[in-house]
Amino acid sequence: MDIETFINIFTLAVTLAGLLISLFKYIDSPKRGWLYIIFFFLADILSEYYWTAYTLIIKEDPDVSALLAYFGWNIAYLILAYASVKLKPADCRRFFHPLILLPIPVNAIQFFIYIRYGGLFNNLWQCTLSTVIACVCMQVILHYIKEKKNGAHFPYFHTAALFYIFTQYGSWTSSCFDFESPATDPYYYFSFATYVITLFFCSAINKDYIAEGHTSPGKDPSSQKKQLFSQTDSIPSDNRLLHGRLLSGRMDEKHPARRRCYQ
Secondary structure (H helix, E strand, C coil): CCCCHHHHHHHHHHHHHHHHHHHHHHHHHHCCHHHHHHHHHHHHHHHHHHHHHHHHHEEEEEECCCCCCHHHHHHHHHHHHHHHCCCCHHHHHHCCCCCHHHHHHHHHHHHHHHHHCCCHHHHHHHHHHHHHHHHHHHHHHHHHHHHHHHHCCHHHHHHHHHHHHHHHHHHHHHHCCCCCHHHHCHHHHHHHHHHHHHHHHHHHHHHHHHCCCCCCCCCCCHHHHHHHHHHHHHHCCHHHHCCCCCCCHHHHHCEEEEHHHHH
16 A cells, blocks of 8 residues: 555545534534534535545546546635634634734745646635634634634634644645655645544534533533433322322233333
């Protein structure tokens, strides 16, 4: 197995793991953040599965329309951009600092490097959305730096998303150059790091919810104790009710089908 095949299988496995983790998190605590990440992984897995299966069976990169091969990844960027905007703290929506705009010229330079190899639509789509994500993340992080003395919590998700964009650009840019061997090619290292970071999306959102004071329903020990005590208090202490249940138990022995009503 060569390193490219390993990376393809690894990224698919990590995407599946991230999808399962986010699904379990959403079942446990149905909040918007988990739903966004579920859709992100679902979109991402469309291209990951197609690309990995094709390379394993055909032994070469997919020779199809670039729009079709990158469809899932393109949708995943749109979802991540939407999530980064919707999950911003309310008090930083109007915050501005000149460094927020830093990703625009940096990513514009990268775009002109990539466009030499074709793929106008995919490059324009992904560079635009990744720039939006980076600018939003910079806004949230810079707002935290300014307001942390006032009790602002660390932006875990937006920090993870910014590192995700950084490693993506690292892999895209390094793929434009030739290296002597895969061991010295930074593309594989950036690709590996990119999908490791996606696993931290779930943990990052969870930490943001904890910092904001949200708790998962059904996981609060005090609520479990209250539920237990309420069930204990509902046990009848009247001897006549107890006698009636014993009598119904004897009737169940004669009519077993009635037991379904008490199960």
